[in-house]
Amino acid sequence: xxxxxxxxxxxxxxxxxxxxxxxxxxxxxxxxxxxxxxxxxxxxxxxxxxxxxxxxxxxxxxxxxxxxxxxxxxxxxxxxxxxxxxxxxxxxxxxxxxxxxxxxxxxxxxxxxxxxxxxxxxxxxxxxxxxxxxxxxxxxxxxxxxxxxxxxxxxxxxxxxxxxxxxxxxxxxxxxxxxxxxxxxxxxxxxxxxxxxxxxxxxxx
Numbered sequence: 001x002x003x004x005x006x007x008x009x010x011x012x013x014x015x016x017x018x019x020x021x022x023x024x025x026x027x028x029x030x031x032x033x034x035x036x037x038x039x040x041x042x043x044x045x046x047x048x049x050x051x052x053x054x055x056x057x058x059x060x061x062x063x064x065x066x067x068x069x070x071x072x073x074x075x076x077x078x079x080x081x082x083x084x085x086x087x088x089x090x091x092x093x094x095x096x097x098x099x100x101x102x103x104x105x106x107x108x109x110x111x112x113x114x115x116x117x118x119x120x121x122x123x124x125x126x127x128x129x130x131x132x133x134x135x136x137x138x139x140x141x142x143x144x145x146x147x148x149x150x151x152x153x154x155x156x157x158x159x160x161x162x163x164x165x166x167x168x169x170x171x172x173x174x175x176x177x178x179x180x181x182x183x184x185x186x187x188x189x190x191x192x193x194x195x196x197x198x199x200x201x202x203x204x205x
Contacts, residue, residue, distance in 0.1 A: 018056050020046040022070075025063050034064060034113045068114055072131055078103070079138040089146035090196040093165070094189075096142075100169065101188035104176055112177040139165045146199070153201045161199050168195055 024046035028037040039060055043053050057063040078099055086092040107114065140162040146152030152161065168191050176184045 014056075017046075017048055017052060021048060021053060021056055022063070022067060025060075026067060029064075029067075029113070034060075064113065069131070071114055072135070074103070075100075076134060076138050079142070083141060083145065089142060089149070089151040089199070092142050093196045094192040097169075097172070097188040097192035097195075098185075100172070101185045104173070104184055115173045115177040136162060136166060139169075143199070150201065152199050154205055155202065156199075164198065165195055 021042060025037070025042045027045060028041055032041075037060070039050060039053055042060075042063075043050050046053075057066065079096060082092050082095045082099070086095050104115070140158065142165070143152055143158045143161045147154070147158060152158075172184065172188060172191055175187070176182045
C-alpha cells in the first residue's frame with residue numbers, strides 16, 4: 001500500500017488555523033460558558049480574522065459539534081485501550097464506566113454542553129455520519145470477546161446486549177448533563193456492576 005502523502009504547506013496552514021480556533025474556543029467555553037462566548041472573542045484569542053473563523057465553521061454551534069466529535073474519538077480510543085488492557089468482560093465494563101466518569105469530571109462544567117452535543121453527533125443520520133456505527137461497534141467488540149471467552153450470556157442476542165451497554169452510557173451522560181449535583185462516579189460504578197451481572201452467563205449455560 002502506498003504511503004499517505006504529506007499535506008502541502010497550504011493544507012498544513014489550514015489545519016493549524018483550525019486547531020488554533022478549536023483550542024481558543026475550548027478555553028473560552030470552559031472559562032465563560034458556551035452561550036457567553038462570542039465568535040469575536042474566540043477569534044481574538046486564536047489571533048485570526050472573523051472571516052477565517054467562518055471559513056472553517058459555519059456557526060459557533062458547528063464548532064461545538066466539531067469539539068464533540070473529537071471527544072468521541074477519545075471515547076473510542078478509551079474503549080479500545082480498555083479492551084487490550086483488561087482481561088475479562090467484567091473488568092472491561094467496570095474500567096470503562098470508571099474512566100467515563102473520571103473523564104467527565106476532569107472536563108469541568110462546560111462538559112455538560114459537550115455531552116449533549118456528543119449525543120447529537122452520535123445519533124446523526126447514517127447519511128451524514130458513521131459515529132453511531134463506530135460506537136456501537138466498539139461496545140459490540142466487548143460483547144463478542146466476552147462471548148468467545150464464555151463470559152457473556154447467550155440467552156440474548158449480542159446486539160441486544162450491546163445496546164444495553166450503549167443505553168446505560170447514554171443515560172449516565174444524560175443525567176450528568178441535566179441534573180445538578182449528579183454523583184456520576186457513584187452511579188458509574190453502580191452501572192458497571194449492574195451490567196457485568198446482567199450479561200454474565202447463567203449457571204445452566
